[in-house]
Structure formats: structure tokens, C-alpha cells
Amino acid sequence: MANPYLVVEHLTKVYxxxxxxxxxxxxxxxxxxxxxxxxxxxxSGKSTLLRCINRLIEPTRxxxxxxxxxxxxxxxxxxxxxxxxxxxxxxxxxxxxxSTAIGNVLTGRLGYLPGWRALLGWFPKEDRExxxxxxxxxxxxxxxxxxxxxxxxxxxxxxxxxxxxxQEPEILLADEPVSALDPATSHSIMQYLEQMNRQDGATxxxxxxxxxxxxxxxxxxxALKDGQLVxxxxxxxxxxxxxxEIYGEDAEEVEVR
Amino acid sequence: xxxxxxxxxxxxxxxxxxxxxxxxxxxxxxxxRYLGVFLLDAGALAILWILVSYVYAWYVLGxxxxxxxxxxxxxxxxxxxxxxxxxxxxxxxxRLLGRDLGPVKGREASSGARVWYLLLWHVLxxxxxxxxxxxxxxxxxxxxxxxxxxxxxxxxxxxYRTSAGLFVAALLAVTCAxxxxxxxxxxxLVRLFRQAGETVDFWRALVSPDTSILLDAGRDMIIxxxxxxxxxxxxVVVAVPLSFLAARNLMRGPLGRPVxxxxxGAMSIIRSIEPIIWAIIFLVWVTALRSAFAGILALxxxxxxxxxxxxxxxxxxxxxxxxxxxxxxxxxxxxVLRYAIIPQIVNPYISFTLYRWDINIxxxxxxxxxxxxxxxxxxxxxxxxxxxxxxxxxxxxxxILVWAIDYLSARLRAKLA
Ligand SMILES: Nc1ncnc2c1ncn2[C@@H]1O[C@H](COP(=O)(O)OP(=O)(O)O)[C@@H](O)[C@H]1O
Ligand SMILES: [Mg+2]
Numbered sequence: 159m160a161n162p163y164l165v166v167e168h169l170t171k172v173y174x175x176x177x178x179x180x181x182x183x184x185x186x187x188x189x190x191x192x193x194x195x196x197x198x199x200x201x202s203g204k205s206t207l208l209r210c211i212n213r214l215i216e217p218t219r220x221x222x223x224x225x226x227x228x229x230x231x232x233x234x235x236x237x238x239x240x241x242x243x244x245x246x247x248x249x250x251x252x253x254x255x256x257s258t259a260i261g262n263v264l265t266g267r268l269g270y271l272p273g274w275r276a277l278l279g280w281f282p283k284e285d286r287e288x289x290x291x292x293x294x295x296x297x298x299x300x301x302x303x304x305x306x307x308x309x310x311x312x313x314x315x316x317x318x319x320x321x322x323x324x325q326e327p328e329i330l331l332a333d334e335p336v337s338a339l340d341p342a343t344s345h346s347i348m349q350y351l352e353q354m355n356r357q358d359g360a361t362x363x364x365x366x367x368x369x370x371x372x373x374x375x376x377x378x379x380x381a382l383k384d385g386q387l388v389x390x391x392x393x394x395x396x397x398x399x400x401x402x403e404i405y406g407e408d409a410e411e412v413e414v415r
Numbered sequence: 416x417x418x419x420x421x422x423x424x425x426x427x428x429x430x431x432x433x434x435x436x437x438x439x440x441x442x443x444x445x446x447x448r449y450l451g452v453f454l455l456d457a458g459a460l461a462i463l464w465i466l467v468s469y470v471y472a473w474y475v476l477g478x479x480x481x482x483x484x485x486x487x488x489x490x491x492x493x494x495x496x497x498x499x500x501x502x503x504x505x506x507x508x509x510r511l512l513g514r515d516l517g518p519v520k521g522r523e524a525s526s527g528a529r530v531w532y533l534l535l536w537h538v539l540x541x542x543x544x545x546x547x548x549x550x551x552x553x554x555x556x557x558x559x560x561x562x563x564x565x566x567x568x569x570x571x572x573x574x575y576r577t578s579a580g581l582f583v584a585a586l587l588a589v590t591c592a593x594x595x596x597x598x599x600x601x602x603x604l605v606r607l608f609r610q611a612g613e614t615v616d617f618w619r620a621l622v623s624p625d626t627s628i629l630l631d632a633g634r635d636m637i638i639x640x641x642x643x644x645x646x647x648x649x650x651v652v653v654a655v656p657l658s659f660l661a662a663r664n665l666m667r668g669p670l671g672r673p674v675x676x677x678x679x680g681a682m683s684i685i686r687s688i689e690p691i692i693w694a695i696i697f698l699v700w701v702t703a704l705r706s707a708f709a710g711i712l713a714l715x716x717x718x719x720x721x722x723x724x725x726x727x728x729x730x731x732x733x734x735x736x737x738x739x740x741x742x743x744x745x746x747x748x749x750x751v752l753r754y755a756i757i758p759q760i761v762n763p764y765i766s767f768t769l770y771r772w773d774i775n776i777x778x779x780x781x782x783x784x785x786x787x788x789x790x791x792x793x794x795x796x797x798x799x800x801x802x803x804x805x806x807x808x809x810x811x812x813x814x815i816l817v818w819a820i821d822y823l824s825a826r827l828r829a830k831l832a
Contacts, residue, residue, distance in 0.1 A: 245743075248739070252736035252740035
């Protein structure tokens with residue numbers, strides 16, 4: 159059997175400020191093409207985990223292997239090259255508010271542009287065409303030249319997705335992509351992620367708040383509690399007892415339809 | 416190329432460099448916490464004591480004296496006072512640092528424990544011996560420690576019911592008394608009202624303008640505006656790059672932090688010297704008797720210091736989200752600067768610059784008063800020459816100019832917001 163695509167091994171993160179142990183000795187592997195959902199309460203370490211994978215946050219201990227390369231050992235320059243293949247979308251969208259939709263989407267290509275061209279904002283014609291095509295794909299072609307601070311939450315997240323699409327990512331990290339959105343919009347966003355997973359073959363790692371969304375879209379689920387891995391398995395394997403263990407005794411399951 | 420090489424062997428923390436560093440850091444943090452509170456309390460008590468002594472000596476004894484006791488008695492009193500204050504009430508230092516002395520673990524903060532704590536304070540806390548242990552020894556012995564305020568689920572007392580609040584009230588009262596004692600004398604107060612009539616000529620001259628000087632005054636006003644424009648523009652050129660070096664969130668690490676500290680310190684020193692003083696310095700420096708150039712240099716230096724602070728504080732408040740997102744695409748540092756940081760700061764920077772320009776117009780007239788050129792210089796020449804009508808005309812012109820620029824800059828800034 160081939161080696162797993164992404165391996166996280168004994169990953170530990172300590173935030174110096176406040177002495178918080180955010181991740182404790184986490185180990186798991188992800189196969190290519192999986193849609194892995196990370197669940198857990200707020201503060202359980204989901205964001206930290208996702209950011210360790212592309213090293214927006216430096217892990218304290220442990221290894222992360224992507225396609226046979228130990229990311230934790232790479233220099234900053236080499237890591238930047240790897241990041242080009244890792245798309246990311248965020249709970250708060252993290253768009254540049256003063257820029258237009260297409261301006262934001264184009265930044266997805268920055269990793270491929272020579273420095274001086276990036277500084278001048280001189281994107282090749284193919285990139286501009288691709289940006290428009292990706293905006294078309296997320297249904298925002300007509301908003302291309304509108305400043306993103308005038309878009310709704312769902313539209314902003316779609317701009318975020320288009321930005322990630324520009325990278326043609328092998329992996330997509332999604333940090334609570336729908337937590338700031340209403341249920342109907344959530345499903346439309348999740349369907350774009352599903353599409354990237356199925357059609358474009360991107361491996362998706364998404365953290366989600368609601369178990370119902372996780373069950374509906376994930377091919378596998380891992381659960382964190384206080385930075386520890388408390389579950390790793392198929393969505394169907396989370397029964398009531400497991401649910402209470404992850405979310406606490408008093409939790410009630412809420413459906414998002 | 417390889418794959419998981421088996422479990423990382425975990426060593427006990429105290430055998431690793433990181434573990435030892437960690438342990439030392441924890442002790443240092445605890446020690447610093449207590450030292451911070453103590454220094455603030457001792458300083459606060461010292462100030463109050465000196466002021467009280469001063470007021471007492473001034474009003475009661477009719478002399479000038481600072482502590483009324485030998486300095487060693489003063490020092491011992493301040494140290495003991497700080498210890499007692501910290502042990503038995505919410506001291507100012509505790510209040511400012513958001514902590515108070517209470518049970519570390521659920522136990523009651525009995526008066527016995529507090530007395531015990533005060534005694535231990537002399538042998539463990541003050542010499543720092545207690546901090547060789549983690550948690551500190553005196554915390555273990557008394558069960559009391561500095562903990563974050565309001566964490567026990569008890570509503571903190573309103574400020575006027577805490578000893579820190581009473582202290583601040585007392586300090587304000589004594590400061591007012593001392594300030595009045597220093598600056599105001601009865602004879603001067605009497606003169607202020609009795610001799611108001613003698614300025615009537617002056618006021619009358621002020622409101623009967625001399626239009627014959629309008630052209631000359633207009634030319635000087637243009638010089639003043641140019642002084643403000645030039646000094647602001649050149650200040651921007653220097654301040655923009657410096658602001659990045661003076662932003663705490665961008666200057667991390669062993670190289671960045673010292674640069675940040677030195678730069679911010681230097682800027683606040685420069686800023687604390689008023690432009691008028693800078694003008695005098697530059698007048699001496701460029702040895703010109705009347706010179707708009709010296710005025711421009713003065714405004715320039717002061718504007719740089721002011722703008723660096725304003726810019727850097729804006730940089731420190733930027734949204735980290737876009738930085739994260741652009742970094743995640745694999746973009747380099749310069750691209751992150753260009754696409755995630757600069758779009759967030761352009762408008763605020765322009766807005767601050769306009770604001771500073773507006774200040775510089777006013778400052779340019781003030782700088783002129785000491786010979787820094789422009790309309791201010793004309794004004795002071797008229798006043799020394801007892802040409803009150805002409806001086807009045809210039810003052811009216813200055814009011815109009817300042818008002819117009821103020822209005823213009825406010826409108827522009829509102830557009831940018
Ligand atoms: N920059 C930081 N500094 C210190 N502690 C942090 C920082 N970021 C997160 N934490 C802490 O780490 C833990 C995990 O946080 P996070 O990964 O954001 O959890 P989640 O995304 O599941 O809500 C929390 O206890 C949080 O308070
Ligand atoms: Mg999070």
C-alpha cells in the first residue's frame with residue numbers, strides 16, 4: 159500500500175503567551191482525495207491544527223509530512239513554495255476589504271509571480287482570465303469589480319473560495335468556513351468545497367462546528383478535545399455516547415438543514 | 416525522503432534546555448509580577464507623601480520643604496507602607512496591573528493569613544528568595560497570592576470603596592493644593608481684576624484693522640502655508656519608512672525589538688520638545704536672524720516624531736486576517752506588505768498627514784513668533800513695535816487662515832474615513 163498523503167505525527171503546540179497547550183501529541187494520517195472534517199468545541203485547537211499544517215503557526219514539537227516531505231524541517235523559502243499548493247479559506251474570510259473581488263482573487267497567484275511583478279501588481283493576462291473564470295464558477299462574475307466590503311457574508315466567502323481556486327490547490331484547508339453564515343448559505347459554500355474535492359481532486363481538511371454538516375460532507379471525521387484527538391473514524395461511527403464525550407455531557411445535537 | 420521514523424523519545428523536561436529555560440521563565444514572570452506592584456505602590460506613596468509634606472510646609476509652616484523627615488525615614492516608610500497596603504487592601508499597583516491579593520486555592524483570606532503574609536513579605540518577597548520556588552514560597556506558606564482581579568466570581572468593589580480609589584482622590588486633592596501654592600499669589604489675582612482697564616487701548620486697536628498692510632501680510636501668510644506644506648511633505652517621506660520599524664507587531668525577535676524600543680523612545684523624546692524650542696535650536700544652528708528655513712526644520716523634526724507615532728499605532732491595529740490569507744497563498748514578505756498591509760493603511764496615513772498639516776499651519780505661526788519666518792514673525796514685530804492696529808489685522812488674518820485650513824482638512828478627512 160502506498161504511504162499516506164499527509165501524515166501528522168506527535169504534533170504539539172504550546173503558545174508561549176499564556177502557556178496554553180493548544181495541541182497535545184496529535185497523530186493521524188490523511189489519504190489523497192479525502193474530505194476530512196475536524197470537529198470540536200471552540201478552543202479545542204482546530205484553528206491551531208490547520209495553521210500548523212501550512213505553518214502559519216510554527217509547531218512546537220512533532221512532524222508533518224506532506225507527500226513524503228517533512229514540512230516542519232523546511233526553510234521559510236521552501237515552505238513558501240509548498241504553500242502555493244495548499245489553499246486556505248477562513249471563518250472571517252480574511253479578504254482585503256478595500257480591494258475589489260477580482261483584486262482579492264488574483265492574490266491567489268502571488269506565490270507564482272516574480273517579486274517585482276507582484277509589487278507592481280502586474281498579473282499576466284492568463285491569471286486575469288482565470289480569476290474571472292473562477293469568479294464565474296462561484297457565481298460572482300458580475301461582482302468582479304465591486305469592492306468586497308460591499309458583498310454579503312456568503313459572497314465574501316465565495317470570493318475566498320475563488321482565491322483558493324487560483325492556487326489550483328492539492329489540499330484545501332478550511333477553518334470553520336461556514337461558522338459566520340446562515341444555514342442555507344452554509345450548504346451552498348459546503349457544496350463548493352465538495353465540488354473541489356470530487357471534481358478537482360483536492361484533499362479537503364475542514365473544521366466545522368455542526369456535526370450534521372460534518373456527517374453530510376465528510377468522508378472521515380476527527381474530533382479534538384482540549385487539543386487531544388478523541389475520535390478518528392467514519393462519520394457514521396459517532397453515536398450518542400461519542401457525541402457526549404466530544405461536546406460534553408450537557409450538549410444537545412443541533413441539526414443544520 | 417522518508418516517512419515516520421517511530422515515536423519521538425520524550426525526555427523529562429528538566430533535562431532539556433527548553434525545559435530549564437521554561438522553568439526559569441516561569442519564576443521570572445512571578446517575580447516580575449510582584450516587583451511591578453511593589454514599585455508602583457512605593458512610587459505612589461512617595462509622591463503622595465512628598466506632596467502632603469510640601470502642602471503642610473507651605474500653608475502651615477510657611478516654608479518650602481519636601482518630606483519633613485530624614486530621607487532614610489522617608490524611604491523606610493514608603494517601603495513599609497507599600498507592603499502594608501498590598502497586604503491589607505487593594506493597592507494602586509494591584510489595581511493598575513489588574514490583580515489583587517487573595518487565596519490562591521479556594522482558602523479564605525483571613526486577617527491572620529494577611530498578617531502572616533506581611534511578615535513573610537520582609538524575608539521572602541522583598542529579597543526575592545521566595546521566587547526560587549515555583550509556585551513562589553510565600554504563596555505556598557500563606558495560601559495568598561496575586562491573582563487576576565475579579566476571578567473569584569465576587570463583584571469588585573466600586574473604586575471609591577477601595578484603598579486605591581481613596582488614594583487617587585487624596586492625591587488629586589493634595590496636587591491641587593500644591594499647584595495653587597506654587598503658581599498663584601494673592602497679589603497677582605488682585606492685579607488681574609483691578610488693572611483690566613489698562614488693556615483697553617490694546618483691545619480697541621485690535622478691532623480697528625489697518626488694511627494697508629494686507630498685501631504684505633498676505634505674502635507672509637503664503638510663506639506660512641508653504642512652511643507647513645514643505646515640513647509636512649518632507650516629514651512624510653521620513654516618517655512612512657520609520658513607522659514600519661516602529662510598529663510593535665512587525666518588529667519581533669532579537670533584532671526587531673531593540674530597534675522598535677529605541678525608535679519609539681527617540682520619537683517620544685523629540686515630540687516632547689515643542690516646535691517653538693526646536694525653532695530656537697535651529698535658529699542658533701543655521702545662524703540666521705529671521706529665517707523661514709529654521710522654522711521649516713523645526714516643524715519637520717517635530718512632525719516626523721508625531722507622524723511616526725500616529726502611523727505606527729495604526730500599523731499596530733491592522734487586521735491580521737489578510738496577512739494570514741496572503742501568506743497562506745505562498746506569497747513572499749514584500750507581497751504580503753503590498754497586498755495585505757498597505758491597502759489597510761493608505762487612507763489612515765493620508766488622514767493623519769492632513770491632520771498634521773493642519774497642526775503645522777498653526778505651529779508655523781507660533782514658530783514665526785521666535786523668528787522662524789512667516790506671518791508669526793510679522794505679528795511679533797508689530798507687537799514689539801506697539802503697532803497694535805497692525806497686529807490686530809494680522810491676528811484676524813491668522814484666525815481666518817487657521818479656520819479655513821481646519822475646515823478643509825476636516826472635510827477631506829471625513830471623505831477618507
Ligand atoms: N495566539 C495565541 N496565543 C495564545 N493562546 C492562543 C492563541 N491562539 C489560540 N490560543 C489558545 O489555544 C487554544 C486553541 O485555540 P484554537 O486553535 O483557536 O481553537 P479552535 O479553533 O478550536 O476554537 C485555545 O485555548 C486558545 O485560547
Ligand atoms: Mg477557531
